Structures are given as C-alpha cells and as structure tokens.
Amino acid sequence: MPEVSDRRSVLVVTGLAAVGVMTPNADAMSSDGPGELHEACAAALGAAIGAYESTELGATAAALVPLEQATRAVPRQHRLRGRVALDWMRLHAAVTTAAAAVAYDRGRHADAAARADRAAALARAAGDGPLAARALALRARMVRPHSPAVALQIAGVAARIAGLSPTRALIAGKVVTSACAATGDAAGVRSAVARAWQTMERLDDAHFGTPGFALETYSPVDLALACAEALTTVGAADEATPHLERAETLLAGSGQTGMVVSVHMARARAALAREFPDRHEAASHAGRAVALSADRPAEWLARLVRDVSVLAERRTGLGLDDLVDTTTPWLHHEPEVDVRPTVALPRGGHGLAGPRGVMVQRAGGPPTVPAPQPAR
Numbered sequence: 001m002p003e004v005s006d007r008r009s010v011l012v013v014t015g016l017a018a019v020g021v022m023t024p025n026a027d028a029m030s031s032d033g034p035g036e037l038h039e040a041c042a043a044a045l046g047a048a049i050g051a052y053e054s055t056e057l058g059a060t061a062a063a064l065v066p067l068e069q070a071t072r073a074v075p076r077q078h079r080l081r082g083r084v085a086l087d088w089m090r091l092h093a094a095v096t097t098a099a100a101a102v103a104y105d106r107g108r109h110a111d112a113a114a115r116a117d118r119a120a121a122l123a124r125a126a127g128d129g130p131l132a133a134r135a136l137a138l139r140a141r142m143v144r145p146h147s148p149a150v151a152l153q154i155a156g157v158a159a160r161i162a163g164l165s166p167t168r169a170l171i172a173g174k175v176v177t178s179a180c181a182a183t184g185d186a187a188g189v190r191s192a193v194a195r196a197w198q199t200m201e202r203l204d205d206a207h208f209g210t211p212g213f214a215l216e217t218y219s220p221v222d223l224a225l226a227c228a229e230a231l232t233t234v235g236a237a238d239e240a241t242p243h244l245e246r247a248e249t250l251l252a253g254s255g256q257t258g259m260v261v262s263v264h265m266a267r268a269r270a271a272l273a274r275e276f277p278d279r280h281e282a283a284s285h286a287g288r289a290v291a292l293s294a295d296r297p298a299e300w301l302a303r304l305v306r307d308v309s310v311l312a313e314r315r316t317g318l319g320l321d322d323l324v325d326t327t328t329p330w331l332h333h334e335p336e337v338d339v340r341p342t343v344a345l346p347r348g349g350h351g352l353a354g355p356r357g358v359m360v361q362r363a364g365g366p367p368t369v370p371a372p373q374p375a376r
Contacts, residue, residue, distance in 0.1 A: 034074055034075075034078045034088075037070070037074055038087060038088060038091065041067060041070055041074075041091060041095075042091060044067055045064075045067060045091070045095055045098065048060055048063050048067070048098065049098060049215065050210070052098075052213040052258070053212035053257055053258035053259055054255060054256065054257045055296070057102055057105055057296065057298055058106070060102050061106065064095060064098060064102065065099075067095045068092070068095050068096060068099060071088060071091050071092035071095050072092055075088040087126075089122055089125060089126040090122075090126040090127075090128050090131065092122055093119045093120075093123040093128065093132075093135070094119075094123075094131060094215050096115050096118055096119035096122065096135075097115075097119040097123070097131065097134055097135045097215060098213075098215065099115050100112045100113075100115035100116040100135065100138055101138060103115060104116075104138060105300050106332060107300070107303075107332035108332060112138070112142060113142050116136070116139040116142070117135075119131075119135035120132045120139065123135060124161070129161035129162060129163055130163060130165040130167045130216070131167075131215065132161055133159070133161050133162035133167045133168070133171065134158075134162075134170070136154055136155075136158035137155065137158050137170055137175050139154055140155045140158065140179070141174070141175060141178070144175070144178055144182055145182070148179040148180070148182040149179075149183075151175065151182075152179045152180075154175075155171050158175070159171045159172070164199070164203075165203075165207075166207045166208070166209075166216065166218035167218065168199050169196050169199040169203070170196075170222070170223075170226075172193075172196035172199060173192065173197075173218075173222075173226045174223075174226040176188075176192040176195075176196075177192040177193060177196070177226060177229075177230035177231075178229070180192060180230070180234075181230040181231075186235070189230045189233075189234050189236075190231075190236075192230070193227045193231070196223055196226075197227075200218075200220060210256065211250065211254060211259045212256045212258055212259045213258070219250075220250065221246075221247045221259060222259070224244070224246045224247040225244070225247045225259070225262055225263055225266055227240070227243045228241075228243035228244045228270065229266050231243070232266070232270045232273050233273075235273065237271075237273040237274045238274065240266075244263060244266055244267050247259075247266075251263060257292055257293070257296055258296065258298075260289075260292060261289040261292050261293050261301060262289075264285040264288050264289035264292070265285065265301070265308065267281075267282075267285040268281075268285040268286040268289070268308050269282070269307075269308055271285065272308065272312055272315050272316070273311070273315075277316055279312050279316040279318060282308065282312055282320075283312070283320055286305060286308055286320055286323055287323060289305075290305065290323050290326055290327060297327070297329075297330040298330060299330060299331060299332050301330065302327040302330040302331045303331070305320065305327045306324055308320060309321065309324050
C-alpha cells in the first residue's frame, strides 16, 4: 500500500479515539510527515481522556484500540530515530496508561496490570518520570487489595520518579493513603493526607486540570475524595466529611459523571461508618450513584455497591439488596490468574533494575475498598 494511503488509514482510525468528539482534518490526512500524525493521535487521546468521566467505558476502550495500534506502528513504518522516536514512545505510553485505566475500571484486572507495566517501562525509556509514575500508581492500586506492603513499595518507586508533579500528590493521596488504610494504619493515612495537600499547595492551578481521570494533572476534587475514602476506612468518617463536602461543591455543575458517582458512593460509606450509622442517607447516595451510572455501567461501581451493602447490613441489619441486584450485571468475571509485573523495581534513584518479586494473586478477587474499621 502506498505510504500516503497508510497515513490516511491511520488517521481515519485514530479519529475514533475522540469518542465522537473530533475527526482529523483533511490537511493532516494529506500530509506526508509523521508530525501531523503525532498531532492527530495526541489530539484524539486528549479528546478521549476529556470525555472519560461521561462516556461509557466500553466505548472508550474501543476508541483507544486504534490509537494503541497507530502509536506503536507509525515509528516503525517511518523508521523514526532520536527525539522524534522518543516523543512517539511517550505518546504510546500515555495511550497504554489510559487503556490500563479503562481496563481496571471495567474489571479486566489482568489486562490492566499488563498494560500498566508496559506503559511504565515505555514512559521511563522515553524519559518521562511523571507518566511512568502515573502508570505505577495504577499498578499499586491493583496490588493493594492483595498486599498493601507491596503497594507501598511500588508507590515509593513511583514517588521517586514523579518529581514535584501532580502525580506525586496522587501517589500520596490515593495510593499511600489506601495502602495504609488497608492495614488499619490511621497515623499513616493522616500523614499521607497531609503530605498530599502540601504537594498540592506547591502546585499552581494549571496543574489541577479537570476532575476525574487525567494523565498530567490532578484535581483537588480527586485528592479530597481519595483522602475521604482512606479516612473513612480507618474509622475517621467525621474527618472525611469536610473533604467530601469540598469535593461535592467543586463538582457542582461539572458534568463529570464518574466523579459525581464516586463522591456519592464515598458519602454512602461515610454515612454508615459514623458512630451512629444512617442507612437512609447511605441508600439515598448509593441510589443516586447507580441512577447516574445507568448509561455508564462500571465494574468498580458494582463492586463498591456490594461493599456498601455488606457494610449497611453489618451496621444496621439491612443491606442494599435492590441496588446490588441492579448492578450485578455490570460485574465482569475474569478468570483468577497470577499477574507478574514486567517492570522491575529500581534499587535507587538511578534507574537500576532490582528484584521483580511482585506477584498479584487472584487479580480482581476481593472487594475494591476495605471495610471501615473502628475509630481510634
């Protein structure tokens, strides 16, 4: 096939990644250099990420497939070298990180783990520490239900290569807090929360971006939600409430469905974790979350509804059976497998490879969020 036809076909399929938002223009399609291809692919990825929180996850996953193929194939087809090749490698790592996040949210945990490992390796090879750290942060979240200690080890590696970036705040606020919460380490949670907000205070507003999934930004909404979830888990639901109220206020009118749903579910857990649990409040928040997700069903929400229902039954004697029934079809049943990361953990800050002994048993097995523990 002639080279121009190859470029045209690549640009046509990458237009799918905009989830109906953008299509490459005629000028880019008729160009004969890889620069326009890179620009079109980057724009398509940006459009897909921008629509992440309001688009059905299956559609986003399907849209990223041609982008993955294109960002892998173009450098080979054009025999790119040097800085241009590294730019394409970074773009491919970014697309793969996004695909890993979608797979994780859809319950395809083995696929998500493999993609996150590959993305981290590619990003580090391209010299992009924050992007590699973002992929490792996702990997740590997958490890955490099975081994909080290993999750903290991965988070430590990610923090060292993240620099002073929004990803560093994400690691402290979402990964470290949840790992500490899983072991009941309330002091560790509070320390990580404080470090995360200190990092955020050193960043300017341009680093905050839009709430929800992102590759280069981290919103105060996301951090407030993550802190609240960890505090609730260690029995500090009262401390979590101000964070949730802040997140809810900042999200008002945003249209970020996925984030709004997450805040409702966090409020449901907090209502049940307080000293005097309120099942009615919890059911109201969880019901609103499920209703909002009717057009965007997600595995993570189905699991969270189950967790909240179990908590409601334990604390009030009555679960949320109707919501469990509604969301059960959203669950993806993935075969139990051992997933070994292909990204070696470095021994120091210079990229030296270390032991690979990180294993995740039963990918996708236990509940997504640990049950709240008694306050202390």
